[in-house]
Amino acid sequence: MYSMRAKLLASAGFRFLAWYTLLFSLSVAALALLLFLTIRSSLEDQARNHIEAETAQLLGDYRDDGLEELRHDIRERTQNHPGARLFYRVLSADGRGIFDELPAAVAGWQRIARVDQADLLIKGSPLNDGYLLLVAAELTPERELGEAMRNRVLLALALTLVLGTGGGLWLGRRFLAEINRLSRTAERIGEGWLSERISRTGSGDEFDQLAATINRMLDRIESLVANVQQVSTHIAHDLRTPLGRLRLKLEDLAAASPAAAPDHPVQEAIAILDSIQETFAALLRIAEIQSGARKAGFTRVDLSACLTRLVEDYAAVAQDAGQELVAEIAEGLVLSGDGALLVQIFTNLIENAIRHSGPGSVILVGLQSDGAQLRGSVRDNGKGVSAELMTEIAKPFVRADAARATSGSGLGLSLVAAIAKLHGARLHFMSASPGLAVIIEFPIGVAAASVD
Amino acid sequence: MKILLIEDDCETASYVARGLREHGHSVDLASDGHEGLMLAIGDAYDALIVDRMLPKLDGLALLKALRASAIGTPVLLLTAMGGIGDKVQGFEAGGDDYLVKPFAFAELLARVQSLGRRPPLASQDKLHAGDIIMDLIKRRVSRAGQEIDLQPTEFRLLEFLLRNADRVVTRTMLLESVWNFHFDPKTNIVETHISRLRSKIDRGFSSERIRTVRGSGYVLDAR
Numbered sequence: 001m002y003s004m005r006a007k008l009l010a011s012a013g014f015r016f017l018a019w020y021t022l023l024f025s026l027s028v029a030a031l032a033l034l035l036f037l038t039i040r041s042s043l044e045d046q047a048r049n050h051i052e053a054e055t056a057q058l059l060g061d062y063r064d065d066g067l068e069e070l071r072h073d074i075r076e077r078t079q080n081h082p083g084a085r086l087f088y089r090v091l092s093a094d095g096r097g098i099f100d101e102l103p104a105a106v107a108g109w110q111r112i113a114r115v116d117q118a119d120l121l122i123k124g125s126p127l128n129d130g131y132l133l134l135v136a137a138e139l140t141p142e143r144e145l146g147e148a149m150r151n152r153v154l155l156a157l158a159l160t161l162v163l164g165t166g167g168g169l170w171l172g173r174r175f176l177a178e179i180n181r182l183s184r185t186a187e188r189i190g191e192g193w194l195s196e197r198i199s200r201t202g203s204g205d206e207f208d209q210l211a212a213t214i215n216r217m218l219d220r221i222e223s224l225v226a227n228v229q230q231v232s233t234h235i236a237h238d239l240r241t242p243l244g245r246l247r248l249k250l251e252d253l254a255a256a257s258p259a260a261a262p263d264h265p266v267q268e269a270i271a272i273l274d275s276i277q278e279t280f281a282a283l284l285r286i287a288e289i290q291s292g293a294r295k296a297g298f299t300r301v302d303l304s305a306c307l308t309r310l311v312e313d314y315a316a317v318a319q320d321a322g323q324e325l326v327a328e329i330a331e332g333l334v335l336s337g338d339g340a341l342l343v344q345i346f347t348n349l350i351e352n353a354i355r356h357s358g359p360g361s362v363i364l365v366g367l368q369s370d371g372a373q374l375r376g377s378v379r380d381n382g383k384g385v386s387a388e389l390m391t392e393i394a395k396p397f398v399r400a401d402a403a404r405a406t407s408g409s410g411l412g413l414s415l416v417a418a419i420a421k422l423h424g425a426r427l428h429f430m431s432a433s434p435g436l437a438v439i440i441e442f443p444i445g446v447a448a449a450s451v452d
Numbered sequence: 453m454k455i456l457l458i459e460d461d462c463e464t465a466s467y468v469a470r471g472l473r474e475h476g477h478s479v480d481l482a483s484d485g486h487e488g489l490m491l492a493i494g495d496a497y498d499a500l501i502v503d504r505m506l507p508k509l510d511g512l513a514l515l516k517a518l519r520a521s522a523i524g525t526p527v528l529l530l531t532a533m534g535g536i537g538d539k540v541q542g543f544e545a546g547g548d549d550y551l552v553k554p555f556a557f558a559e560l561l562a563r564v565q566s567l568g569r570r571p572p573l574a575s576q577d578k579l580h581a582g583d584i585i586m587d588l589i590k591r592r593v594s595r596a597g598q599e600i601d602l603q604p605t606e607f608r609l610l611e612f613l614l615r616n617a618d619r620v621v622t623r624t625m626l627l628e629s630v631w632n633f634h635f636d637p638k639t640n641i642v643e644t645h646i647s648r649l650r651s652k653i654d655r656g657f658s659s660e661r662i663r664t665v666r667g668s669g670y671v672l673d674a675r
Contacts, residue, residue: 238532240552240553241461241553243553244464245464247554247555247556248463248468248471248554277554284535285536288536294537297540312603312604312605313631313641313645316644316648317639317641320644341536343632351638351639352638412638
């Protein structure tokens with residue numbers, strides 16, 4: 001549930017809509033601000049014109065009839081329009097004033113911001129003898145407009161955010177469902193079910209078109225893989241049939257010749273033929289494993305039981321070679337995989353250790369789990385492998401034994417690497433100082449998830 | 453044994469047929485799938501050797517047709533396809549054994565003879581070979597009344613030898629049925645365990661029961 005939510009929030013659809021919502025909200029806010037500033041400046045202009053006209057009239061009267069007439073004018077105005085009126089103040093040179101209290105005492109335009117009240121726009125005009133006439137207007141409409149707009153814009157923004165987030169979640173969920181459908185199929189195909197196809201909704205939308213495109217690509221891949229398989233089957237057939245004939249002929253020859261000793265040239269020829277066949281079979285097998293087709297047959301494999309049995313069987317072989325084979329295998333460790341191939345991996349590694357570590361060595365076969373992965377290991381305290389060979393060792397036809405004194409195709413560890421890769425396991429070769437340690441780490445989390 | 457060999461490669465067919473006849477079997481030959489199916493249905497054979505890739509009707513289809521007509525003759529499939537999946541397909545179609553080309557004739561012979569008289573497996577709870585008695589329920593083995601203590605692998609090995617008493621079993625047959633190894637191991641695991649089993653079974657007795665057949669494999673003599 002938690003991971004599903006995290007996945008939803010990380011989905012492209014949701015992120016796209018989240019960014020879109022943010023951008024949309026910002027542009028709504030910017031538009032509102034622009035509108036507000038425009039209206040505010042026009043309201044201020046109105047107030048300014050009003051003050052200007054009033055001042056001009058008052059100054060005209062003052063110039064005609066003096067200070068007394070001015071006072072009279074002002075008193076008349078304050079009494080006539082007590083509700084919506086301008087404010088007036090006349091200041092003497094020594095700072096005493098009459099009429100309204102105004103927080104200014106200079107000539108020229110001033111805008112005074114006030115807490116909890118509309119701003120004041122004031123114009124001061126000098127009179128004779130150091131007197132000063134102040135005319136002011138309260139910018140009440142502007143304040144009301146600001147408040148109204150702030151509330152509306154905040155409401156609009158909140159709605160945008162809610163709708164945007166909701167839409168984002170919905171879109172994200174839909175995207176995620178479609179993508180999950182695609183990736184589930186892709187996963188199955190990756191596991192080797194090449195005939196799997198993405199189901200079409202038939203709606204003709206982008207996802208449906210994508211599914212159609214991918215399906216066409218899969219048809220092509222499947223037919224190519226089938227071609228390759230057919231070709232390799234034919235090659236195998238066309239080579240194996242004559243090889244089989246050759247072997248039967250050689251056997252016939254060996255039976256006819258009186259000296260059928262093991263060192264007879266015919267017997268040697270048969271041995272060479274068998275080693276050709278062995279290399280051939282190993283190459284075909286590696287190719288089969290690398291194709292991933294075996295993944296379709298994965299089952300639950302009790303690796304602990306398999307390894308315990310292998311160690312029991314090989315303990316006798318090691319003993320005859322003057323070595324000791326020791327198991328350090330935790331019980332009940334299970335893995336999703338191909339049982340026969342997993343047995344082959346460890347057989348191969350154990351046999352390598354027996355063949356190359358020399359007499360008197362101790363070979364340790366281990367299997368442990370740390371919860372996230374199964375860690376299988378085969379280590380010996382024999383001659384080991386030089387550091388420069390360590391990285392080369394799993395490549396085809398590379399052999400630690402440069403003189404090729406021991407038999408073998410040189411494909412054994414390539415096969416091990418191919419099987420490990422098929423199981424999503426990581427293969428490490430390292431020095432056990434002395435000796436060689438081969439470690440295979442199988443991911444169990446992935447295996448468990450693919451089973452459910 | 454009366455054997456039908458269905459194989460389109462005439463050289464392989466004639467070598468195999470000659471070898472089988474030399475070992476006292478009677479062999480009929482068919483060179484394509486149709487002819488093979490007709491013969492297999494028309495006559496009673498002890499075993500069939502069927503190549504997987506045949507003209508007209510391929511080996512697997514032939515096998516399925518045969519099993520569909522309720523003919524249970526044991527079948528050894530010969531094939532140039534050695535993949536793990538190919539083997540599984542062969543068994544699923546009703547094959548009893550599977551041999552990949554090129555093969556040693558001795559291997560083929562041993563497998564065909566092992567197919568011949570298959571004892572009913574499930575009903576038996578004791579296996580006998582002369583004075584050797586294996587109790588499959590109690591997992592005990594005795595020779596001439598004397599209890600022999602065997603490791604699990606040695607037990608399985610002896611069981612397979614007893615089931616094929618008096619018949620040659622090859623190293624590959626043992627690897628496949630006792631160890632379930634479908635690859636060639638590089639050490640002498642079979643020889644090691646045979647020698648241990650031998651030392652337990654034959655020690656203190658005048659007659660050796662497990663014989664090595666040079667170039668072929670091993671035989672457990674029934675008496």
